[in-house]
Amino acid sequence: MPDIGALLADLLDFIGEQINASSLRLGAIPTVALLGIMLVLLSLIARPTTRWVARDLGRLAAVSRAMALAAESGGAAAFSLGSAGVARAASSFDRLQTLAAIPVLGHVARAAARAGVPLRVTANDPVTIHLADGALEAAHRATETEERQEGSSTEYLGEGRGVAAAIALAEAGAPAAAFVDGGLAEEALLLLNGAQEGAAWTSFGTAAASQAGSVMLEGDGNLIGPELYQAPSDLRAAGHERTGVLAANRIIVAALVTIVLGSLLAVAGGVDLAGVLAGR
Amino acid sequence: MRRSLPTLVVVVVGLLLLVDYVLINPTLAGLASGLLELIVLLAAAAALAGAATLVLRHWTDLTERRRDPLGSGVLLAGFAVMLLAGFYPGSTGASDPAVRWLVAALLAPLLAALFAMLFVFLLTAARKGLTLRTRQTAVMLAAAMVVIVLLLPIGGTVGDSLAALSGWAIAVPIGAVFRGLLIGVAVLTAVHAARILLTVDGADD
Numbered sequence: 001m002p003d004i005g006a007l008l009a010d011l012l013d014f015i016g017e018q019i020n021a022s023s024l025r026l027g028a029i030p031t032v033a034l035l036g037i038m039l040v041l042l043s044l045i046a047r048p049t050t051r052w053v054a055r056d057l058g059r060l061a062a063v064s065r066a067m068a069l070a071a072e073s074g075g076a077a078a079f080s081l082g083s084a085g086v087a088r089a090a091s092s093f094d095r096l097q098t099l100a101a102i103p104v105l106g107h108v109a110r111a112a113a114r115a116g117v118p119l120r121v122t123a124n125d126p127v128t129i130h131l132a133d134g135a136l137e138a139a140h141r142a143t144e145t146e147e148r149q150e151g152s153s154t155e156y157l158g159e160g161r162g163v164a165a166a167i168a169l170a171e172a173g174a175p176a177a178a179f180v181d182g183g184l185a186e187e188a189l190l191l192l193n194g195a196q197e198g199a200a201w202t203s204f205g206t207a208a209a210s211q212a213g214s215v216m217l218e219g220d221g222n223l224i225g226p227e228l229y230q231a232p233s234d235l236r237a238a239g240h241e242r243t244g245v246l247a248a249n250r251i252i253v254a255a256l257v258t259i260v261l262g263s264l265l266a267v268a269g270g271v272d273l274a275g276v277l278a279g280r
Numbered sequence: 281m282r283r284s285l286p287t288l289v290v291v292v293v294g295l296l297l298l299v300d301y302v303l304i305n306p307t308l309a310g311l312a313s314g315l316l317e318l319i320v321l322l323a324a325a326a327a328l329a330g331a332a333t334l335v336l337r338h339w340t341d342l343t344e345r346r347r348d349p350l351g352s353g354v355l356l357a358g359f360a361v362m363l364l365a366g367f368y369p370g371s372t373g374a375s376d377p378a379v380r381w382l383v384a385a386l387l388a389p390l391l392a393a394l395f396a397m398l399f400v401f402l403l404t405a406a407r408k409g410l411t412l413r414t415r416q417t418a419v420m421l422a423a424a425m426v427v428i429v430l431l432l433p434i435g436g437t438v439g440d441s442l443a444a445l446s447g448w449a450i451a452v453p454i455g456a457v458f459r460g461l462l463i464g465v466a467v468l469t470a471v472h473a474a475r476i477l478l479t480v481d482g483a484d485d
Binding site: 018021022023024025026031034035037038087088093096099100125126127129130155156158159162165166169170186187189190192193196207209212213214216217218219220224225226229230232 | 330
């Protein structure tokens with residue numbers, strides 16, 4: 001019967017064998033560089049709120065007001081999670097945009113739940129619909145409005161980017177507020193146009209660089225490029241944090257202007273602005 | 281604690297794939313390959329479940345005369361026709377001539393017709409954009425006009441100069457904007473992916 005010592009020895013042997021059988025795929029320096037980048041990214045993640053942006057990305061801070069207006073008018077809200085999906089044959093960059101849109105959906109769903117506005121979420125991928133279901137459920141649980149969840153729905157539209165656009169155009173039903181966030185491609189303009197038809201309030205976002213123009217042209221609020229990933233972090237920032245970031249931004253701009261101006265003056269006329277500022 | 285199991289699975293799978301990317305090890309490669317196959321299987325199962333849900337939903341709409349029964353009928357008929365073409369006795373599946381004909385004669389023209397509307401919708405969007413954000417939209421449309429002029433099929437010296445200028449515009453200013461956007465997207469994609477991996481919740485108001 002093997003004892004613990006023998007088991008440990010076997011385990012160490014196994015680890016030793018695995019280490020012997022391994023080699024670095026990228027070489028020492030690229031591997032260290034890759035892991036170093038991961039470390040920097042993790043340090044960025046450790047403080048998830050956005051540091052240098054204080055403006056209202058995608059007009060998401062005004063979602064509660066939009067939902068209040070929708071509730072007054074008896075309207076509904078529509079949220080499309082783009083056309084990339086999560087388990088579809090799209091690039092991983094596209095798929096991650098869908099995942100980035102889920103916290104935005106959560107923010108909208110909480111506002112809709114509080115205001116009692118029915119929210120219709122659409123996607124062309126069943127896994128995305130499952131995630132959306134979870135987001136809606138969590139929103140109603142967080143706002144203690146489970147009894148209103150029946151009014152909201154998630155809908156799988158069918159496979160294909162063209163399908164999402166065609167259904168958006170065909171079913172343009174004038175929602176009070178319309179949102180499209182996630183991966184978009186050549187169908188973007190059609191999908192966004194169908195989504196915004198008759199909507200009193202819109203917010204669209206995609207990280208697809210080629211579709212930045214479509215988002216800018218169609219949406220009242222927009223998240224372009226990296227902003228789609230920034231927005232979920234920014235939603236979390238409290239008022240005083242935003243004010244702090246805004247103040248820091250202004251101080252940085254003022255410092256940069258002073259440095260540039262001081263340098264130009266020093267080069268042009270020998271005026272020592274640093275001396276004046278420091279009281280020398 | 282409710283999320284501890286999914287979190288653990290995500291972290292373990294993510295780290296395993298990362299280590300497999302960095303190290304060459306047969307055991308790790310086998311594990312990573314098995315996981316990736318499992319993901320493909322899960323995606324396939326999800327697609328089947330999605331199709332079943334779609335059919336059930338529209339069947340209910342049709343039988344209970346809810347929403348758009350006509351549209352539901354068309355969808356179910358299309359579904360049935362495509363399934364018949366792919367599964368009739370002796371069919372070769374997706375490469376069967378009947379399936380190919382349905383795709384080439386029905387689906388492709390439908391999609392082409394849909395995308396043909398892009399030009400009209402672009403003009404509508406430009407008008408809407410000008411009412412929403414006059415200055416930014418005007419700059420964007422002016423830049424688009426410049427690019428169109430640069431790409432005009434004109435011959436001679438003028439044409440050559442325009443072609444050279446368009447090449448420069450695409451490589452330098454437009455390329456710079458695209459690179460900037462792509463770098464920003466890549467960095468924040470990595471940050472976002474890691475945040476998902478570590479389940480750092482974003483929206484929490």
